[in-house]
Amino acid sequence: MDRNDKLDFMLSRRSAGTLGAPGPTREQLERMLLAAGTVPDHGRLRPFRFAVIEAEGRAAFGDALARAAAERKPDMSEAAREGVRAKAFRSPTIIVLIASPKPGKIERWEQQATAACAGYAIVLAAHALGVGAVWKSVPFTRGQALTELFGLGEAEEMLGFIHLGTPTAAEEPAARPAIDLSALTIVIDSNGTSRFGS
Ligand SMILES: Cc1cc2nc3c(=O)[nH]c(=O)nc-3n(C[C@H](O)[C@H](O)[C@H](O)COP(=O)(O)O)c2cc1C
Numbered sequence: 001m002d003r004n005d006k007l008d009f010m011l012s013r014r015s016a017g018t019l020g021a022p023g024p025t026r027e028q029l030e031r032m033l034l035a036a037g038t039v040p041d042h043g044r045l046r047p048f049r050f051a052v053i054e055a056e057g058r059a060a061f062g063d064a065l066a067r068a069a070a071e072r073k074p075d076m077s078e079a080a081r082e083g084v085r086a087k088a089f090r091s092p093t094i095i096v097l098i099a100s101p102k103p104g105k106i107e108r109w110e111q112q113a114t115a116a117c118a119g120y121a122i123v124l125a126a127h128a129l130g131v132g133a134v135w136k137s138v139p140f141t142r143g144q145a146l147t148e149l150f151g152l153g154e155a156e157e158m159l160g161f162i163h164l165g166t167p168t169a170a171e172e173p174a175a176r177p178a179i180d181l182s183a184l185t186i187v188i189d190s191n192g193t194s195r196f197g198s
Contacts (some may be wrong), residue, residue, distance in 0.1 A: 009127075009128070011038060011122065012074065012127075013124055013127040014099065015123070015133065015135070015171045015173065016123075016132030016133055016134045016163070016165075017134075017167060017168075017169065017171040018090070018132070018167070018168045018169065019090065019091035019132045019164065019165030019166060019167060019168065019169075020036075020090065020092065020116070020165055020166055020167075021092045021093075021163045021165065021166065022165070022166055023054065023091065023092030023093030023164055023173070024093055024126070024129070024131045024165075025162050026149050027198040028129050028131055029052060029093070029095075029164075031125060031129065032095070032121075032122045032125040032126055032129065032131070032164075033050060033095070033122070035121040035122060035124070035125035036048065036050075036118035036119075036121045036122055038121060039114055039117035039118050039120075039121050040114060040117060041114045041117075042106050042110050042111075042114065043104070043105075043106040045101075045102045045104075045106060045111060045114070047069070047099060047100050047101045047102055047103075047106075047111035047112075047114050047115055048097065048098060048099055048100055048114065048115035048118045048159075049098045049100050049156075050095050050096060050097060050098065050121075051095070051096040051098065051149075051150055052093065052094070052095055052096075053090075053093070053094040053095075053096060054092065054093050054094075055086065058088040058089055059088070060149060061088040061094065061096070061132070061149065061161075062084075062085035062086065062088030062089060063085060064143075064145040064146050064148070065084050065085060065087060065088060065138060065145075065146075065147070066081045066082070066084045066085040066184055067136075067143065068140060068142070068143025068144070068145045068146050069081060069084040069140070069143075071121040071143050071144055071145070072140050074142065075094075081162040084138065087138070088149075089133075090148050090163055091163035091164055091165040092162075092164070092165045093097060093164040094157060094161045094162065094163055094164065095122055095161065095162045095164065096150065096160075096161045096162075097115065097118060097119045097122070097158070097159045097160060098115075098117070098137075098150060098152070098156055098158055098159070099111065099115035099116075099141075099156060099157045099158075099159050099164065100153070100155070100156050101115075101155045101196070102163065103155075106198050108155070109187075112157075112159070113158055115160060119135055119159060119160070119162060122162050123135055125192075126164060129178035130191065131164055131165070131166075132164065132165050132166055132167040133162055133163065133164050134162070134163050135161055135162050135163075136161055136162075136163060137159075137160030137161070138160075140156065141158050141159065142156075142157055144168065145158035146158055153169075162176075181196045181197055182195040182196050182197045182198055184196075
């Protein structure tokens with residue numbers, strides 16, 4: 001693969017739709033998790049950790065999600081709780097991404113950025129291995145039930161979870177809107193400030 005091919009490969013990553021069995025092998029999982037060790041990481045703190053959820057572990061995860069959702073919104077309907085619980089069963093394997101900032105001089109936001117990069121490394125590694133992946137979340141990062149299940153420390157937060165498995169249908173994902181670099185990027189140089197590309 002030449003350098004352009006490598007970039008094309010990276011640019012061709014898409015999130016998966018529905019995912020079924022088989023999930024990734026242990027070896028594939030290991031390679032994806034090791035990829036997270038390559039992310040930019042100020043102070044080399046590895047401010048993240050993971051929980052791999054498989055098989056019946058999905059019931060424990062789904063229950064924890066539903067309990068944490070109800071803790072946050074006590075008036076939640078049973079149907080809504082079930083909807084949250086069902087999120088755990090959308091793929092054979094899940095990697096839960098936990099931001100685990102360490103005390104010290106590196107700002108917490110930097111460590112959370114590193115943890116988010118770990119999530120991207122995992123989905124990109126899944127793409128390299130031909131494993132379907134999609135990063136999902138719930139509108140909360142903590143809760144008593146999640147604290148118990150994952151042993152969350154005071155500063156730790158669940159930054160969502162990555163579903164892994166085999167795409168069940170050859171779905172074409174919707175095209176991404178083109179990036180307008182001139183809207184997103186300014187250039188500040190010896191001519192002052194301008195929009196990228198202008
Ligand atoms: C932290 C995080 C949480 C996300 N949570 C959800 C989610 O709950 N539901 C969802 O449909 N997409 C979620 N996404 C977006 C998808 O993972 C995916 O990126 C999006 O559907 C666009 O598809 P693409 O990756 O093929 O561009 C999340 C992404 C991130 C980074």
